[in-house]
Amino acid sequence: MSNRYNQMFTKLKEQKQGAFVPFVTIGDPNLATSLDIIKGLIDGGADALELGIPYSDPIADGPTIQKANIRALEAKVTPKDCFELIKQVREYNADIPIGLLLYSNLIFAKGLDSFYGLCADVGIDSVLVADVPARESAPFKQMAEKHEIDAIFIAPPNGSEKSLKQIAEKGSGYTYLLSRAGVTGTETVANMPIETVIAALNTYNAPPALLGFGISQPEHVKAAIESGAAGAISGSAVVKLIEKNLDNPAAMVAQITEFVRVMKAATQTD
Amino acid sequence: MTQKLDAYFGEFGGMFVPELLVPALEQLEQEFIAAQNDPAFKEEFESLLKEYAGRPTPLTLTRNFSPNPLAKIYLKREDLLHGGAHKTNQVLGQALLTKRMGKSRVIAETGAGQHGVATALACALLGLKCRIYMGAKDCERQQPNVFRMKLMGAEVIPVDAGSGTLKDAVNEALRDWSATYEDSHYLLGTAAGPHPFPTLVREFQKMIGIEAKEQIVQAEGKLPDYVVACVGGGSNAIGMFADFIDEKDVKLVGVEPGGHGLSTLKHGATICKGTKGILHGAVTYIMQDDDGQIEESYSVSAGLDYPAVGPQHAYLHATGRAQYVAATDEQALDAFQTLCRCEGIIPALESSHALAHALEIAKAATEETVIVVNLSGRGDKDLAHVHRVLEQGGHYE
Numbered sequence: 237m238s239n240r241y242n243q244m245f246t247k248l249k250e251q252k253q254g255a256f257v258p259f260v261t262i263g264d265p266n267l268a269t270s271l272d273i274i275k276g277l278i279d280g281g282a283d284a285l286e287l288g289i290p291y292s293d294p295i296a297d298g299p300t301i302q303k304a305n306i307r308a309l310e311a312k313v314t315p316k317d318c319f320e321l322i323k324q325v326r327e328y329n330a331d332i333p334i335g336l337l338l339y340s341n342l343i344f345a346k347g348l349d350s351f352y353g354l355c356a357d358v359g360i361d362s363v364l365v366a367d368v369p370a371r372e373s374a375p376f377k378q379m380a381e382k383h384e385i386d387a388i389f390i391a392p393p394n395g396s397e398k399s400l401k402q403i404a405e406k407g408s409g410y411t412y413l414l415s416r417a418g419v420t421g422t423e424t425v426a427n428m429p430i431e432t433v434i435a436a437l438n439t440y441n442a443p444p445a446l447l448g449f450g451i452s453q454p455e456h457v458k459a460a461i462e463s464g465a466a467g468a469i470s471g472s473a474v475v476k477l478i479e480k481n482l483d484n485p486a487a488m489v490a491q492i493t494e495f496v497r498v499m500k501a502a503t504q505t506d
Numbered sequence: 507m508t509q510k511l512d513a514y515f516g517e518f519g520g521m522f523v524p525e526l527l528v529p530a531l532e533q534l535e536q537e538f539i540a541a542q543n544d545p546a547f548k549e550e551f552e553s554l555l556k557e558y559a560g561r562p563t564p565l566t567l568t569r570n571f572s573p574n575p576l577a578k579i580y581l582k583r584e585d586l587l588h589g590g591a592h593k594t595n596q597v598l599g600q601a602l603l604t605k606r607m608g609k610s611r612v613i614a615e616t617g618a619g620q621h622g623v624a625t626a627l628a629c630a631l632l633g634l635k636c637r638i639y640m641g642a643k644d645c646e647r648q649q650p651n652v653f654r655m656k657l658m659g660a661e662v663i664p665v666d667a668g669s670g671t672l673k674d675a676v677n678e679a680l681r682d683w684s685a686t687y688e689d690s691h692y693l694l695g696t697a698a699g700p701h702p703f704p705t706l707v708r709e710f711q712k713m714i715g716i717e718a719k720e721q722i723v724q725a726e727g728k729l730p731d732y733v734v735a736c737v738g739g740g741s742n743a744i745g746m747f748a749d750f751i752d753e754k755d756v757k758l759v760g761v762e763p764g765g766h767g768l769s770t771l772k773h774g775a776t777i778c779k780g781t782k783g784i785l786h787g788a789v790t791y792i793m794q795d796d797d798g799q800i801e802e803s804y805s806v807s808a809g810l811d812y813p814a815v816g817p818q819h820a821y822l823h824a825t826g827r828a829q830y831v832a833a834t835d836e837q838a839l840d841a842f843q844t845l846c847r848c849e850g851i852i853p854a855l856e857s858s859h860a861l862a863h864a865l866e867i868a869k870a871a872t873e874e875t876v877i878v879v880n881l882s883g884r885g886d887k888d889l890a891h892v893h894r895v896l897e898q899g900g901h902y903e
Contacts, residue, residue, distance in 0.1 A: 291798075292668065292799040292800040293668070293673065293785065293786075295523075295677050295680045295681060295786075296524045296681075296684070297681075298681070302667060309799070314797050315798075340522055340784045341784045341785060341794065341800070342797065342799075343798075344782075344783055344784050344789075344798060345783060345797060345798025346797075346798070366524055367522045367523055367524055367784070369521065369522075369524065369525040369527075370525065370528075371521060371528065372520055372521060372522055389525070390524065390525040390526070391525075392524075392525045392526040392528075392529075394529050395525070395529070396529065399525075399528070399529070403525075414526065417526055417685050417686075418681075418685030419681045419684055424685070
């Protein structure tokens with residue numbers, strides 16, 4: 237495994253900060269602008285990146301990220317383009333943890349071994365497969381391990397003690413903690429508190445939990461960290477800034493960078 | 507958890523859904539197992555099938571449809587079932603399971619609208635709240651069914667995303683379910699999707715084949731040579747095949763939608779032309795490009811217009827136990843008209859694909875051959891659409 241997540245969490249702990257992790261779909265609205273956006277995320281102070289590969293049938297995503305997928309696919313962005321772009325992001329910043337968040341068929345089509353191999357080649361640290369739950373994860377995790385990629389698992393708010401234990405044992409890097417049921421989006425805000433799930437994850441020594449789904453305001457980030465999460469992930473709120481500024485890429489990047497700065501500021505705990 | 511069902515058919519199937527939906531699917535699996543072992547559940551299901559839906563359905567020997575005196579073509583008359591198609595069978599089963607789980611709301615996807623209609627009627631009967639997701643394009647193609655659903659109290663949500671067909675309706679239903687599983691059951695309409703649906707839907711449809719087997723043995727004194735059914739997601743076909751799978755001398759043939767032809771891009775023949783992949787929760791044959799992006803399927807019949815197929819069909823194909831072929835739009839439309847004229851039966855466009863292939867088998871027969879076709883639904887819903895297509899295509903004779 238790369239050590240980037242560990243280094244990040246260690247450093248943040250020293251600085252008494254939580255992690256702020258923005259998500260965007262690669263290639264939204266097109267490849268060139270997408271690279272500027274992702275550099276903007278880093279410039280704004282993102283602690284790690286969560287990046288999506290556009291897919292035709294994103295069943296875990298709400299309307300905002302669905303549209304991001306459609307924009308990227310309409311711009312003819314392929315998985316190959318996405319790996320090229322990530323390589324450039326890795327050249328731009330050698331230390332930031334980069335996570336992929338995508339759907340299983342994109343991995344299956346490429347072949348699991350080659351896919352995770354490509355991830356390692358371009359400097360990806362983790363892969364979260366939105367539609368592969370722990371019970372189906374064995375072949376994916378095996379290839380992730382072979383190529384030293386962290387396999388990220390989702391801890392759902394409805395998870396039984398048994399399933400949380402399984403998730404804690406299988407995951408590495410970080411744990412994606414769901415703030416609520418449903419799909420991604422700011423339509424439904426994060427539903428805290430999540431202390432009981434975090435307590436269970438801690439009992440089983442799960443990797444640090446990042447809270448996602450419905451995180452769009454600095455207060456959500458603050459509340460997530462106060463509830464015991466190691467940080468927060470925000471996707472749809474960032475993607476909305478892309479959607480809002482489609483005719484003005486410069487303003488888009490500037491607003492996204494500023495959004496990340498404000499969200500990151502909310503991770504300071506004292 | 508004590509007992510569990512196998513989530514896989516060979517290498518096909520599985521439960522590829524967000525972690526969030528796993529508890530809901532595992533609850534469904536447990537409740538299904540419990541219900542199967544509960545005589546009271548079985549009794550209620552069977553009584554609804556008999557007294558409400560009209561089972562058993564007849565097996566009709568066609569008088570004029572077969573083009574070859576050596577070939578006898580029998581029709582399993584699911585078109586006579588309440589609701590107009592085989593869909594009603596399994597919907598009653600799942601609606602009873604919904605009540606058993608203490609859930610009050612049902613969501614479902616529909617393509618042709620037959621599953622939506624069946625779901626709406628079962629929900630009306632059993633007092634469940636009902637929301638149907640239907641591709642916007644399908645709402646257009648199947649207006650009468652939209653009206654039927656609404657009449658029976660269902661809320662119909664047109665889905666604009668993607669291709670505006672069945673696949674997108676499934677996506678939307680899954681999204682709804684991931685927020686509402688506490689009080690809602692996703693009443694999936696075919697023997698596809700994540701475990702346990704392929705197994706559960708087969709078990710709630712297999713009376714089709716059980717009855718047909720008894721009826722054909724009664725009529726012919728032996729098993730048929732061929733059992734033929736159309737395959738979109740594959741519920742009528744798996745219901746028809748299930749009880750014949752162990753009868754090795756019976757040839758099982760699934761007929762996929764060939765659209766404009768398998769050499770074109772406009773078809774929905776996932777087994778004939780698709781590749782292995784993961785869609786809607788299962789490893790199966792799907793229509794996709796080299797990157798794994800799902801391609802749009804096409805068929806004149808909305809009910810077969812789906813870029814994946816039930817995993818058990820994928821397995822029956824891979825093991826060679828069943829054969830999968832395609833019938834084009836044109837062949838299906840021809841068979842549709844032939845059955846109308848020869849037998850006074852208006853078949854669903856979906857079932858017309860099976861009829862088209864039965865005609866091919868019959869034509870090729872050089873010895874006495876008995877063919878049983880699952881006439882999975884009636885064609886009332888297709889009248890306006892067929893009328894339009896025939897006027898445009900000049901198929902009027």
